[in-house]
Amino acid sequence: MTGLATGMATGLVAGLMAAPVAAAPAGAAYDEQVPRTWRVGPERALTTPSAAAAVARDGDTVLIDPGTYPGDVATWTQDDLTLRGDGGRAHLRAAGNDVQGKAIWVIAGDRTTVDRIELSGAAVADRNGAGIRHEGTDLRVTRSWFHDNENGILTGADPDSDVVVRSSRFSGNGHGDGYSHNLYVGAVRSLTVVGSWFAGADTGHHVKSRAARTTVVANRISDGRSTASYSVDLPEGGRALVAGNVVVQGPHSENPALVSYGAEGLGPSRTLWVVNNTFVNERSSGTFVALADGSRAHLRNNLLVGPGDLTTGRTDARANRRVGRGGFVDPGSEDFRLRSSSPALDRGVALPRRWRARWEYVAPTGLVRRSARGRVDVGAHERR
Numbered sequence: 489m490t491g492l493a494t495g496m497a498t499g500l501v502a503g504l505m506a507a508p509v510a511a512a513p514a515g516a517a518y519d520e521q522v523p524r525t526w527r528v529g530p531e532r533a534l535t536t537p538s539a540a541a542a543v544a545r546d547g548d549t550v551l552i553d554p555g556t557y558p559g560d561v562a563t564w565t566q567d568d569l570t571l572r573g574d575g576g577r578a579h580l581r582a583a584g585n586d587v588q589g590k591a592i593w594v595i596a597g598d599r600t601t602v603d604r605i606e607l608s609g610a611a612v613a614d615r616n617g618a619g620i621r622h623e624g625t626d627l628r629v630t631r632s633w634f635h636d637n638e639n640g641i642l643t644g645a646d647p648d649s650d651v652v653v654r655s656s657r658f659s660g661n662g663h664g665d666g667y668s669h670n671l672y673v674g675a676v677r678s679l680t681v682v683g684s685w686f687a688g689a690d691t692g693h694h695v696k697s698r699a700a701r702t703t704v705v706a707n708r709i710s711d712g713r714s715t716a717s718y719s720v721d722l723p724e725g726g727r728a729l730v731a732g733n734v735v736v737q738g739p740h741s742e743n744p745a746l747v748s749y750g751a752e753g754l755g756p757s758r759t760l761w762v763v764n765n766t767f768v769n770e771r772s773s774g775t776f777v778a779l780a781d782g783s784r785a786h787l788r789n790n791l792l793v794g795p796g797d798l799t800t801g802r803t804d805a806r807a808n809r810r811v812g813r814g815g816f817v818d819p820g821s822e823d824f825r826l827r828s829s830s831p832a833l834d835r836g837v838a839l840p841r842r843w844r845a846r847w848e849y850v851a852p853t854g855l856v857r858r859s860a861r862g863r864v865d866v867g868a869h870e871r872r
Contacts, residue, residue, distance in 0.1 A: 527574070529553030537571070537580065538562040544569065546597075552578035552605070559583040563594040567624075573604030577633065582609035582617075589613060591621035591642070598625040602632055610637035615663040618642040625649040631853070632656045634670070638663040645675035647700070655683045655853045662690030666717060666742070669693045675700070675724075682706055682847065683855035689716035691742060696721040700757060702728040706847035706855040706868075710822055711738030711770075718743050722760070723752035725783065731763040732845040732858065734824050734868045739770045744796070750780025760785040764836070764845035764858075766824045766868040769794035779803060786843070789836040791867035793819075807837040809866045823851070826871040833871055836864035 526540045527533075528550060534540050540550045541562040548569060554576030561582065564571070580592050587594050592610050595602075600622075607619030618639040620629070625648050627641075633656065634640030640661040643651060651673055658670035669692035673679045679699040686694040686709040694709045694716060702722055709719045719735045722728055730747060737746050746767055749760050760783060767776045767790060774796035779785050787805040792798060798808055813819040815830030826832055847855045848869055859870045 523547035523549065523568075525549045525551060527551050527553070528578075530555065536560045537578070554578055556581055559585040561585045561587040561592050563587050563596060564600065565596045567598045568600075569597055570601045570603070571605060572601075573606075577604045577606045577631075579606040579608065580619075582607075582611065582637075584609075584611075586610060586612050586617055588621075590616075591618040592637075593619070594621045594623060595627065596623045600624060600626070601628045601630070603630045604632060606633040606635075607640075608634070608636045610639070611663075612638070615665060616642065616668055619661075622651070626651070628652045628654075629656055630654045633659075634661060635659045637661045638668045639672055640670045641672070642668075643673045643676060645698070647675065647677055649676040650678045651676055651680070651699070653679075653681045653684055655855075657685045657687075657853055658689075658694070659685075659687040660690060660714075662692035662716075664690045664715075666691045669696045671695050673697045673699055677701065679703070680705075683849065683853060684708075685851070685853050686710070686719075688712045688714040691715045691717060693718045693721040695719070696723070697726075697728075698722075698724050700726050700755075702726055704728075704730045704733060705845070706732040706849045708734045708736075708822065708849050708851065710734075710736040711741050713738060713740060715740050715742050717741065718745060718748045720747045721751070722747075722749045725750040725754040725758040725760070725780070727757045728760045729763070729843060730765060731761070731843070732847050732849065732868050733765045734768075734822065734849055735765060736768040736822055737770060737774065741771060741774075744771060744774040745776070745778035746774070747777045749778065749785065750783055751778070754780055754782050758783055761839075761843040762787045762790060763839060763843055764789045764864070764866070764868060766791045767793065768819075768824070769796045771795070775800055777803075788839055788843075789845070789864060789866045791824075791832055793824075807835060807866060809835060824867070825869045826865060826867065828871065830865075830871070832866040834863040835866045838864070
């Protein structure tokens with residue numbers, strides 16, 4: 489990955505151009521070099537995604553009709569595969585089933601794209617069931633929804649893997665024991681999460697990343713009435729940017745910190761930038777950014793709503809401002825755009841280009857480029 493802008497430009501949600509074809513009869517000959525498109529649906533030759541998993545080859549596209557596919561689970565071993573809900577979201581509901589004792593989908597191939605897929609209800613014997621268990625190299629997930637699983641997405645460790653999540657929703661994931669999460673990424677090369685909505689994790693974290701580089705930009709992360717733990721957990725540090733997010737810690741959160749960095753020790757890379765976020769704490773106390781000793785943390789232009797300390801430990805902090813709820817459009821509905829009367833207007837400071845907040849979250853799962861005119865406003869939104 490060369491950065492957020494590059495990732496967007498490479499077409500995470502590019503339209504499918506290949507002409508769809510039906511499943512061919514058994515024994516038909518194929519040109520191994522020509523990618524194929526498989527159509528899946530109740531009225532088609534391939535009635536379930538697992539049927540497509542049995543016949544697809546490297547580079548193929550699987551288009552899945554909208555609807556619910558209860559109990560259908562699959563392992564995908566192909567490389568360069570695209571799995572897409574066609575004409576709407578396709579819902580894979582576990583209904584008590586799993587594959588390999590791990591997930592609804594185990595993705596073992598490399599460079600997989602998942603688009604417009606809904607996965608729910610994954611539960612396995614070791615309490616670590618996932619909507620997607622990713623065991624390959626590189627994964628891109630767009631416009632998808634993971635809910636009521638023990639983990640939304642769970643990845644293994646791969647130092648060559650880049651994981652991108654864009655315009656997706658994670659809600660109600662977690663077994664309730666604190667060891668499973670909305671999104672849990674292992675020791676990969678990079679994780680990028682943009683324009684997504686995380687809500688109501690069951691005791692676990694919303695975003696947990698052991699990646700060497702983590703970018704969490706322009707998302708909404710909200711506990712609601714759940715017992716969620718950290719909103720963003722970077723347990724081993726790494727080079728990280730947390731920018732332009734609206735983060736709301738609910739009154740029942742089981743951890744007082746919203747962002748945690750280095751709680752399990754710091755690796756060789758330990759630079760964190762926390763920039764232009766709107767942090768809301770609905771507990772009676774807490775810490776907005778909890779830092780391990782030795783962190784190289786830079787906190788700029790963040791809005792703090794509610795009680796709690798800005799941070800623990802030593803940090804480089806500038807233009808972080810505590811405000812009440814009166815300067816926002818509709819804080820009761822978690823709309824933290826700024827009113828014209830907000831004290832956050834034009835109070836920010838300039839940052840190095842690579843660490844600026846360039847994007848804003850747009851409900852429910854979107855983002856827009858942040859305005860760059862004049863002096864920057866404090867918080868996740870620029871007054872337009």
